[in-house]
Amino acid sequence: MVRVEICIGSACYVKNSGNIAKELSEEIAKRNLQDKVELKGSFCMKSCVNHLGLGVKVNGKVLEGVTAVNAKEVIMKEIEQAL
Amino acid sequence: MPSMFTNEARVFKFDVLVELCRQAYSNDFSEESVQAKARELVSRSGPRFRCCIYKEREILRQRVRLAMGKMANDAAEYNPRQIVQVIDAACDGCSIKKIRVTDNCRKCMAKSCLSACNFGAIHIGVNRSEIDYTKCKECGACARACPYNAIVVTERPCYAHCPVGAISWDENDIAVIDEEKCINCGQCENACPFGAIEDISWVVPVVQLLRMETPAYAIIAPSIQGQFENTNLAQIKEAIRALGFDDVYEVALGADAVADAEAQELREHKEAGIPMTTSCCPGFVNMLRIHYPKLYAENKSTTVTPMMAMARKLKLEHPDHGVVFIGPCVAKKQEAMEKATDVDFVLTYEELAAMLIAKNINPAEMKGEAANQASNYGRNFAGTGGVSAAVVEAAKEQGHEGYTLVLANGAFECKKNLELIKAGRFTCDILEGMCCEGGCLGGPATIVPAMTAKGRMMKENIPNKSVTITQSLEANTFKHVNMKRD
Numbered sequence: 001m002v003r004v005e006i007c008i009g010s011a012c013y014v015k016n017s018g019n020i021a022k023e024l025s026e027e028i029a030k031r032n033l034q035d036k037v038e039l040k041g042s043f044c045m046k047s048c049v050n051h052l053g054l055g056v057k058v059n060g061k062v063l064e065g066v067t068a069v070n071a072k073e074v075i076m077k078e079i080e081q082a083l
Numbered sequence: 084m085p086s087m088f089t090n091e092a093r094v095f096k097f098d099v100l101v102e103l104c105r106q107a108y109s110n111d112f113s114e115e116s117v118q119a120k121a122r123e124l125v126s127r128s129g130p131r132f133r134c135c136i137y138k139e140r141e142i143l144r145q146r147v148r149l150a151m152g153k154m155a156n157d158a159a160e161y162n163p164r165q166i167v168q169v170i171d172a173a174c175d176g177c178s179i180k181k182i183r184v185t186d187n188c189r190k191c192m193a194k195s196c197l198s199a200c201n202f203g204a205i206h207i208g209v210n211r212s213e214i215d216y217t218k219c220k221e222c223g224a225c226a227r228a229c230p231y232n233a234i235v236v237t238e239r240p241c242y243a244h245c246p247v248g249a250i251s252w253d254e255n256d257i258a259v260i261d262e263e264k265c266i267n268c269g270q271c272e273n274a275c276p277f278g279a280i281e282d283i284s285w286v287v288p289v290v291q292l293l294r295m296e297t298p299a300y301a302i303i304a305p306s307i308q309g310q311f312e313n314t315n316l317a318q319i320k321e322a323i324r325a326l327g328f329d330d331v332y333e334v335a336l337g338a339d340a341v342a343d344a345e346a347q348e349l350r351e352h353k354e355a356g357i358p359m360t361t362s363c364c365p366g367f368v369n370m371l372r373i374h375y376p377k378l379y380a381e382n383k384s385t386t387v388t389p390m391m392a393m394a395r396k397l398k399l400e401h402p403d404h405g406v407v408f409i410g411p412c413v414a415k416k417q418e419a420m421e422k423a424t425d426v427d428f429v430l431t432y433e434e435l436a437a438m439l440i441a442k443n444i445n446p447a448e449m450k451g452e453a454a455n456q457a458s459n460y461g462r463n464f465a466g467t468g469g470v471s472a473a474v475v476e477a478a479k480e481q482g483h484e485g486y487t488l489v490l491a492n493g494a495f496e497c498k499k500n501l502e503l504i505k506a507g508r509f510t511c512d513i514l515e516g517m518c519c520e521g522g523c524l525g526g527p528a529t530i531v532p533a534m535t536a537k538g539r540m541m542k543e544n545i546p547n548k549s550v551t552i553t554q555s556l557e558a559n560t561f562k563h564v565n566m567k568r569d
Binding site: 040042044049 | 112113153161291295297405423427428
């Protein structure tokens with residue numbers, strides 16, 4: 001099971017992380033990965049304070065440089081590697 | 084729940100929030116879907132409040148943006164710290180003359196107005212006195228002189244209620260907030276009869292997180308008691324748990340800890356001969372920080388707010404849980420957003436009520452097992468006078484007494500007393516600053532009038548009155564929590 005956490009804290013929400021979470025869950029459903037990937041929301045994971053971009057964790061690993069534009073691509077790639 | 088507000092501008096704001104929450108709880112949620120749904124709130128058969136339905140729709144669009152955590156004005160640069168914002172489409176641009184002669188003028192014989200004016204701006208017209216606005220200096224001397232009160236002094240409500248002079252208007256008379264000066268106290272929001280000044284809301288991300296079953300605690304401000312009719316604190320807590328929060332804590336517990344810490348500070352201040360200002364009202368603290376930096380450094384208690392104390396305690400004990408504060412205050416939103424604090428989100432009572440309605444939860448129908456936790460001193464932080472009373476009580480429990488106090492009830496009294504301290508003419512030991520009249524119970528985002536809530540609250544708390552601050556802190560220790568504002 002791959003556990004993906006997306007930060008929907010205030011700073012990330014403003015950068016559209018709410019929509020990204022929704023798009024990602026649709027993408028996961030489209031690829032029939034619901035049984036293998038668990039998508040969770042998260043309160044602030046301090047990625048904003050550490051200037052890492054949007055807060056995303058895949059299996060506990062904090063991703064860096066995620067933006068609203070590349071989010072889906074970067075996160076799906078990370079999920080594929082983890083599977 | 085029947086309609087809770089008596090002010091139609093508030094009713095409309097609330098309708099938007101309820102619709103937004105309903106959408107946020109549904110599956111196909113997006114800004115477009117909310118905007119489309121919200122448009123139904125504007126009647127097609129004709130405008131209800133404005134010149135045309137197209138203006139009403141534009142106002143609604145901006146309202147929805149604000150309620151979704153965006154800037155009301157599309158072009159404005161994002162500044163999450165500016166909580167209170169002008170919905171420019173909704174601003175009526177009140178271009179009122181400050182001094183006006185009304186029908187009460189009897190064109191009397193004495194003509195006191197004429198002699199009171201030092202600028203020759205008054206002349207006697209056909210039916211009544213008239214003002215020459217090219218000469219009028221808006222001093223108000225004529226209004227004071229008239230024995231019939233026929234001359235009135237009126238100011239834009241937003242401008243008149245801003246204690247720090249942060250409101251001005253542009254060339255089209257639309258209100259503008261100076262973000263450098265604004266303390267986010269929300270007095271202008273409360274005052275505007277057109278509902279043109281509102282606070283940014285975080286209800287959407289909170290609903291989204293709760294729907295994803297993210298572990299979260301709600302912490303509720305003391306003033307929540309009495310906000311819902313025939314509903315006690317235990318029922319309110321249960322209703323909030325039903326929204327998806329893992330547990331609900333009273334911030335009054337944090338208030339007990341703050342009173343205890345401030346009592347120690349008070350002793351140090353008294354020994355040094357410096358009056359102490361309280362630290363729990365974020366609007367008052369902003370006023371000190373922005374407009375009286377010297378007093379902020381010297382006089383202000385360095386203790387954190389009760390909200391922050393409670394959030395720190397919970398984050399220390401349960402780092403995996405989010406903390407959402409629910410209160411009557413818009414300045415608290417700014418306090419939580421100031422830096423990466425331990426409070427993740429701040430919701431208001433209005434937003435809470437909207438969430439409850441969207442989920443069809445009626446707090447009055449909850450079973451609600453009584454769980455008394457905090458002392459009445461902590462709970463009374465909600466009303467003016469409560470904070471200093473709690474600090475004095477904590478000092479007494481620590482074994483020192485004899486403090487004098489001044490209650491600044493409302494933003495203008497806060498300002499007046501701060502000026503006194505600045506001038507070295509403040510003679511008491513404690514200045515309790517509350518930006519809202521009546522304290523938090525009179526906050527901009529409360530549901531019922533302050534006096535109603537206060538009555539209900541005092542009645543409910545009678546059985547709890549023997550609990551002391553020391554007992555409360557023994558049951559819920561804050562020893563491991565850093566109580567200093569950094």
